[in-house]
Amino acid sequence: MTAHTTEVRAERPAKTVVYPPPQEIDYSCRKPLLLLFTASVAWLIVSLLFGILAAVKMHAPGMLADVAALTYGRVAAISSSTLLYGFLSQAGIAIALWLFARNGKTFLVLPNAGIGGAILWNIAVLAGVLGIMRGGMNHFPAYEMPYEITPVFLVAFLILGLSGLLTFVARTEREVYPSLWFLFTAFFVFPWIMTVAYTLLGRYDVRGIFEPIVSTWFANQFVMLWLAPIALAVIFYLLPKLSGQPLYSRPLAIFGFWLYLLGATASGFQNYWALPGWMPTLSATVNALLAIPVLAIVYNWVKTSWKHNRARRAKDPANKYLVFSAWAFVIGGILGVILSCPAFDRVIGMTVFVQGSAMWTLYAFIGMAFFAAIYHIVPRLTEIDWPRTNKVHFALSVAGIVLVTGALLLGGIVQGSAINDLNIPFATNAAAKGVSNRVVPFIGISTIGLILLLIAQFALLANLATMMKAYCYRCCGIGSREVAR
Amino acid sequence: MNNGILIFIGVLLTMLWSWYGFVVNNFRTLGKVEPDTLLTGERYPTGRSGAQNQGQEVYRANGCASCHTMQVRVKGNGADIERGWGKRNTVLRDFLQDDHVFLGQVRVGPDLAGIGTRPYATREWHLLHLWDPRSVVPNSLMPRYPYLFEVRKIRGGVPSRDALQLAPQFRHDVPEGSEVVPTAEANSLVTYLMSLQSDVGLFDAPVLTNRVASAAAPAAQTNETAETNAPAATNQ
Amino acid sequence: MKPDRKKGEVKPKRELHPPVRSGADDPEPSTGAGGLPVIFFILLALGLFVGMVYLDNHAGGFNPVVPRAFESSNQLTSLMPVDPNMVDFYAGMKVYNRPTCGACHQPNGMGTPGTFPPLAGSEWVAEKDPARVIRIVLDGLTGPIQVKGAAYNSQMPGWRMLTDEEIAQVSTYIRKAWGNNAGPVTKDQVAKIREETANRNGTLWTVDELMKVPVAQ
Numbered sequence: 001m002t003a004h005t006t007e008v009r010a011e012r013p014a015k016t017v018v019y020p021p022p023q024e025i026d027y028s029c030r031k032p033l034l035l036l037f038t039a040s041v042a043w044l045i046v047s048l049l050f051g052i053l054a055a056v057k058m059h060a061p062g063m064l065a066d067v068a069a070l071t072y073g074r075v076a077a078i079s080s081s082t083l084l085y086g087f088l089s090q091a092g093i094a095i096a097l098w099l100f101a102r103n104g105k106t107f108l109v110l111p112n113a114g115i116g117g118a119i120l121w122n123i124a125v126l127a128g129v130l131g132i133m134r135g136g137m138n139h140f141p142a143y144e145m146p147y148e149i150t151p152v153f154l155v156a157f158l159i160l161g162l163s164g165l166l167t168f169v170a171r172t173e174r175e176v177y178p179s180l181w182f183l184f185t186a187f188f189v190f191p192w193i194m195t196v197a198y199t200l201l202g203r204y205d206v207r208g209i210f211e212p213i214v215s216t217w218f219a220n221q222f223v224m225l226w227l228a229p230i231a232l233a234v235i236f237y238l239l240p241k242l243s244g245q246p247l248y249s250r251p252l253a254i255f256g257f258w259l260y261l262l263g264a265t266a267s268g269f270q271n272y273w274a275l276p277g278w279m280p281t282l283s284a285t286v287n288a289l290l291a292i293p294v295l296a297i298v299y300n301w302v303k304t305s306w307k308h309n310r311a312r313r314a315k316d317p318a319n320k321y322l323v324f325s326a327w328a329f330v331i332g333g334i335l336g337v338i339l340s341c342p343a344f345d346r347v348i349g350m351t352v353f354v355q356g357s358a359m360w361t362l363y364a365f366i367g368m369a370f371f372a373a374i375y376h377i378v379p380r381l382t383e384i385d386w387p388r389t390n391k392v393h394f395a396l397s398v399a400g401i402v403l404v405t406g407a408l409l410l411g412g413i414v415q416g417s418a419i420n421d422l423n424i425p426f427a428t429n430a431a432a433k434g435v436s437n438r439v440v441p442f443i444g445i446s447t448i449g450l451i452l453l454l455i456a457q458f459a460l461l462a463n464l465a466t467m468m469k470a471y472c473y474r475c476c477g478i479g480s481r482e483v484a485r
Numbered sequence: 486m487n488n489g490i491l492i493f494i495g496v497l498l499t500m501l502w503s504w505y506g507f508v509v510n511n512f513r514t515l516g517k518v519e520p521d522t523l524l525t526g527e528r529y530p531t532g533r534s535g536a537q538n539q540g541q542e543v544y545r546a547n548g549c550a551s552c553h554t555m556q557v558r559v560k561g562n563g564a565d566i567e568r569g570w571g572k573r574n575t576v577l578r579d580f581l582q583d584d585h586v587f588l589g590q591v592r593v594g595p596d597l598a599g600i601g602t603r604p605y606a607t608r609e610w611h612l613l614h615l616w617d618p619r620s621v622v623p624n625s626l627m628p629r630y631p632y633l634f635e636v637r638k639i640r641g642g643v644p645s646r647d648a649l650q651l652a653p654q655f656r657h658d659v660p661e662g663s664e665v666v667p668t669a670e671a672n673s674l675v676t677y678l679m680s681l682q683s684d685v686g687l688f689d690a691p692v693l694t695n696r697v698a699s700a701a702a703p704a705a706q707t708n709e710t711a712e713t714n715a716p717a718a719t720n721q
Numbered sequence: 722m723k724p725d726r727k728k729g730e731v732k733p734k735r736e737l738h739p740p741v742r743s744g745a746d747d748p749e750p751s752t753g754a755g756g757l758p759v760i761f762f763i764l765l766a767l768g769l770f771v772g773m774v775y776l777d778n779h780a781g782g783f784n785p786v787v788p789r790a791f792e793s794s795n796q797l798t799s800l801m802p803v804d805p806n807m808v809d810f811y812a813g814m815k816v817y818n819r820p821t822c823g824a825c826h827q828p829n830g831m832g833t834p835g836t837f838p839p840l841a842g843s844e845w846v847a848e849k850d851p852a853r854v855i856r857i858v859l860d861g862l863t864g865p866i867q868v869k870g871a872a873y874n875s876q877m878p879g880w881r882m883l884t885d886e887e888i889a890q891v892s893t894y895i896r897k898a899w900g901n902n903a904g905p906v907t908k909d910q911v912a913k914i915r916e917e918t919a920n921r922n923g924t925l926w927t928v929d930e931l932m933k934v935p936v937a938q
Contacts, residue, residue: 022746023746057628058593058626061618061619061625061626061627061628061629062628062629065628065629065630065631066631066632067632068547068632071547071548071628071630071632072548072551072552072628073547073548073549073550073551073552074546074547074548076548076551077548077551102749103749105749135546135547136546137545137546137548138545139545139548139550139551139587140587141590144548168489169489173749174487175487175751175752176486176487176488176489176492177749177750177751177752178486178752179750181486181492184489184492184493184496185492185496188493188496188497188500189496189500192500192504196504196508200508205584205585206512207515207516207581208580208581208582208583208584208585208586209515209518209577209578209580209581209586210511210512210515210516211580211585211586212577212580212586212588213507213508213511213515213577214508217503217507217508221503225500236750237750239750240750240751241747241748241749241750242747244747245753246750246751246752246753247750247751247752247753248753248755249752249753249754249755249756249757250486250752250753250755251755251756251757252755252756252757252758252761253752254486254757255757255761258495258499259765261495261496261499262499262502265499265500265502265503266503266506266507269507271590272556272588272789273556273557273558273559273562273574273575273788273789274555274556274574274575274576274577274579274580274588274788275577275789276511276515276577276781276784276785276786276787276788276789277779277780277781277787277788277789277790277791278776278780278781278782278783278784278785278787279507280789281775281776281779281780281781281789282776282780285772285775285776286772288768288772289768289769289772291768292761292764292765292768295761295764296761299758300755303755304753346562346563349558349562349563350554350556350589350590350591350592351591351592352591352593354590354591355590355591380746415592416563419563419564419565419568419592420563420564421564422564422567422568426568426595427622427623427624427625428623428624429623434624436593436594436625436626437624437626439593440626511785514785515785522814522818522828522829527829528828528829558789558790559788559789559790559791561790562790574788574789574790576788688786688797688801689786689787689788689791689797690788691797691800691801693800
């Protein structure tokens, strides 16, 4: 009987889903995505320029001191907010939209509205930078831009996010691949936390006693649940694809996803001493426990791509970035465990070590994953190969990242042990070198790293610009001599 | 995990957990905290004056928190208290009456939680320090803030009462016959900095001394005890 | 062959990788048949156990009052001043700010100018013999009174419903706080006066009546 039914079912013609061809999907998201990608690389360069300016000011405190708009605090804030909002968020949105469309095997919904959203987003970032220069800074971690601009970000995201969400809903591929879980999380979390930051930190002022908790919560969710999931989605997508291999295990991915989510929501408080004690302690514990989902996720990647079609994978320009980013994720997990160890925290707490480990997450893990995505996606959008190799960009980026973060991590240890050593005065005097002056050489090394990173991004931008120029020639003849004549 | 609704509910619950645990829960407990009553009958902390609030805005707008923390660690964790950055650990209660709180994350400069209690940090010292930090702290890394000052001609041959007394090498490009006068911004910033004195012992921030308690005292196991200016136990 | 730039051809420096045109793209990734190794569940259980134990010992009982690096609110209490003479004082402070007295005389003991007399520096409170203070606390006060050179005329209700111990504590507190420096009041003193004045049936004291109370000098 059972056999019979099975037979009947087998005879029934399978419901055939006609997937749209990939190039048409790419065509549907071409315009908004190219805009977002180009703008994001430009903002990364702006961020690095301001970062270098800030670092140089450490060596020459008198430099540009008369210009209120370029005082150290404002320059540093501009550097970090353009990195977070101009580059990472913007590139992240573009990557997410492409993955929503490609992974769900459907066209991007509302692509033209997306162009408007992208323009609005860039206007918001620009307004934020000018606002900081004018002294309207809202000095909370990851929320430095004047809070009045947040609604613009929210409206821009509403357009782009709606586009992503509707694409997700309209997917023709019913099996939801792990990348989409992470993207969905990111797109769900972003409006929530931005609204919280806008209402509680800006518009409707809460009591001072409550403010550091909200701002720390926001900063943590911004990195751990908005940017990092997009980077994880990129790696989950590209590794199997480039290896020509299905992802090793779906249950393992589910395990890693939910545990990562649960842990990431509670981390981020461990560097704060003025908060009620249970918060840093809980965050430290959770940070150490995050090692388990990190292990699960990485095990999945390793099983998927280790030695599988290595040569085939290496042909894609994204591969180098991908591997680096995946390893950076592991090292980031280890750094998290180190940061949460109380004996170590006593030394490196509130030093540049913390900055260094944040830099590692932002540049080495998230940034490199986004570079991988850019190198993978943009040629598919324009249907033009990269005009130059990415060897320079990759080598300089890696060198820059390693120098920046390595110098800050080492400098943090030196700084922390000096602060805890009473024989070392804080400011240099005749007898001994002060704490702050001991950190300067390390900041010098990190400045060199930042300069390398900047040169690398110019290489990327040049590559991108050549490509865009060729694309414009081919697409509508813009800029060609015939039209000019 | 192929059902969009299922993923949505899962993510929503996870976020709700975090939202409730860190934001709502703290809003309920810390939102009720009232100022302490000290032995002297004073309330702690007192509200900030208008000038202090304006100074805090200057502190915010110039990103001072990029380099300065306001978090003195508990004794035994680092040498914060031994360095004289504060008499006891900082707690959120210190910021009860503040509009904004900038705890800071990195100590490129020293901690400021107790800057108002340091004897050398007078108003004149602060103003000179803002004009050029190297005039009072040699080898300081802090940038100058000349835009917080006004350079103007000395009128009638008599310098203004609040003009800075600058040594020649720190006059920078101020011409002879001109004086440097702090603007309202600089004055309010200094007022704010001088009001940062979290030195009063509280229940959750006792001022620990190494005085050995008498054998009869209940706390004899530990040789650390609090100074007697701690207020009543407001422990819930 | 020279690339025709007008047609948008860009000459690659060398063959970078196979054409990346999306028409020839790899298939979208899918998930394989791998399982979930049990070791992860063991790790998770172990991690959760260690984490719980750690939180139990170091999170200060999730009490928002306990700052970082302190273990519990009990530890904080043990760090409080340990002068045994001050026990009543602190208890009295709590009674005072319940609010009973503090509502009118204010937490800082300064009273309300023109309406409620101050306790800080008050000659009535800091008398050597607490007989009058205890009577006022027990049965209240009405009518004109001179405190610190200022005249007041209002009513204070009696607090006979408080226990002897509470009245002793709050009297000790007001006699020592805010720069006052008079001796403590004991439970027995309060009990004795409560007995003596039991037949007043809660009639408020007046200054004239109080002046007749015998006071040890």
